[in-house]
Amino acid sequence: MLIVDDDSQYKEWLRHHLDVICPQASVSMLDLSEFERWCTSVSGRDCDLLLLGCKFGHSPEDPESQGLSLLRRLRDQPAAPAVLAFADDGNELTAVRALQLGAVDYLPKRLLTPERLGTSIRVALRRVERRVARRLASLAHLAQDRARTAPPAPDVPEPSPTPGAAAGEALPAQGVMALLTAPNGEEFIPGYTLRLKIGESEKAVVYLAMSTARGHNVALKVAKTLRDEAAGRQFLEREYTAVLTLKSPLVAEIYDYGVHAGFEYLAMEYLPRGDLKARIQRGLTEEEALGYVQQIAAALQVVHQGGLVHRDLKPPNVMLRENDSVALIDFGLARPLEGGTSSLAQTGVLLGSPYYMSPEQALGEQLDARSDFYSLGIILYEMLTGQKPYTGGTALDVLQQHVSGVPPQLPPDLSRYQPLLTRLLAKNRGERFASAAEIIAAAAELAAGFAAETQSSAA
Numbered sequence: 001m002l003i004v005d006d007d008s009q010y011k012e013w014l015r016h017h018l019d020v021i022c023p024q025a026s027v028s029m030l031d032l033s034e035f036e037r038w039c040t041s042v043s044g045r046d047c048d049l050l051l052l053g054c055k056f057g058h059s060p061e062d063p064e065s066q067g068l069s070l071l072r073r074l075r076d077q078p079a080a081p082a083v084l085a086f087a088d089d090g091n092e093l094t095a096v097r098a099l100q101l102g103a104v105d106y107l108p109k110r111l112l113t114p115e116r117l118g119t120s121i122r123v124a125l126r127r128v129e130r131r132v133a134r135r136l137a138s139l140a141h142l143a144q145d146r147a148r149t150a151p152p153a154p155d156v157p158e159p160s161p162t163p164g165a166a167a168g169e170a171l172p173a174q175g176v177m178a179l180l181t182a183p184n185g186e187e188f189i190p191g192y193t194l195r196l197k198i199g200e201s202e203k204a205v206v207y208l209a210m211s212t213a214r215g216h217n218v219a220l221k222v223a224k225t226l227r228d229e230a231a232g233r234q235f236l237e238r239e240y241t242a243v244l245t246l247k248s249p250l251v252a253e254i255y256d257y258g259v260h261a262g263f264e265y266l267a268m269e270y271l272p273r274g275d276l277k278a279r280i281q282r283g284l285t286e287e288e289a290l291g292y293v294q295q296i297a298a299a300l301q302v303v304h305q306g307g308l309v310h311r312d313l314k315p316p317n318v319m320l321r322e323n324d325s326v327a328l329i330d331f332g333l334a335r336p337l338e339g340g341t342s343s344l345a346q347t348g349v350l351l352g353s354p355y356y357m358s359p360e361q362a363l364g365e366q367l368d369a370r371s372d373f374y375s376l377g378i379i380l381y382e383m384l385t386g387q388k389p390y391t392g393g394t395a396l397d398v399l400q401q402h403v404s405g406v407p408p409q410l411p412p413d414l415s416r417y418q419p420l421l422t423r424l425l426a427k428n429r430g431e432r433f434a435s436a437a438e439i440i441a442a443a444a445e446l447a448a449g450f451a452a453e454t455q456s457s458a459a
Helices: 008-021 032-041 066-075 092-100 114-149 235-244 276-282 286-305 343-347 369-385 395-404 412-424 436-458
Strands: 002-004 028-030 049-054 082-087 105-108 192-200 204-211 216-223 254-260 263-268 318-320 326-328
Touching (some): 002 008, 028 032, 049 066, 066 092, 082 114, 105 114, 235 254, 276 318, 286 318, 286 326, 286 369, 286 412, 369 412, 412 436
Parallel strands (some): 002 028, 002 049, 049 082
Antiparallel strands (some): 192 204, 254 263, 318 326
């Protein structure tokens, strides 16, 4: 999904609600000038749904109607995404014209509510699903026709694979994402050959890349927007500076930071085993869940001793090494322990995932280490049950439950872990664990008791 708007707070509002409505979606954000370039350089196939916020004018002929102009350009693309139009102005005439030009829905921004957004998203996704189904059916028929009419294949040896086409060979940067390709068509980041895209957030794309200097694969994180020199330290620069002080195998290593053609990039350790989110989806035993709690708490101990609060602890930011140990990533929201307020207090916009925010983070208060402990409690509940403790129709619904909702209770067969969970998820941070060492000790004690019961049952 792609959100386009010049209002950064409005984009963040949309993104937070998308996190709740479509938690599995990959969401990117661009301003209108960046989107103009996107329209000329990207085929549209790497975006399924576009949320377009701009001026639609007061008539279909209004020269100020940027929205209608963009819809015409999208209509001419070979694989345009489904579009939801959110108008700064407009009227019934421009609404009708927007729908004629292919928009799935049209709403003035002042009338958009979380409930209306959810309805529009679901309608648009049904259209996307039907389009994909038609495309797959067409491809299947085409394959059958070719199979019936193709002559028998000659009995000749297999040709050697074309360089760059075999599994594991480098893919050209232009084929990975045209938006992040230099104007002259060369590799976007000198010294790194992009292989494939392995992750994406609203601010950056992460690629598997070969480092020429190191001679092995790295995870290359590239900002989606041009560096703003007037804004001070940039978000990847902050992450680089933060992680440099945290020398521990419990934190993914960062190798390199730079800026090329105006875009920040960060090269870091590549961990091919994946993240805790995928591991939870496959299912965890109680013993495995307790083991991960101890490891994550140990990683937080390193972070906090380094003078930082992570502020965005969630399963996708807990990577796994080949020996099943954890490594924390994504310190883009990390802030100093002393004097660090949440982003809401500073900008009026919440950054991070609503599902894992502490009550004090949701309220925009000053944060300390115990905010990360609350996020760990949410992860513990999810590892034990496979579900999130707080859900809702909107991001605000979820945040309100963190602040004032009933504390989550585990099912009876998991009740032995309730005291640990209750202390981690206390609404009042004064009632939570005071240090990561206390969490490690409490989880180790539970693990020892579980192991003793298992041995007794076996005997």
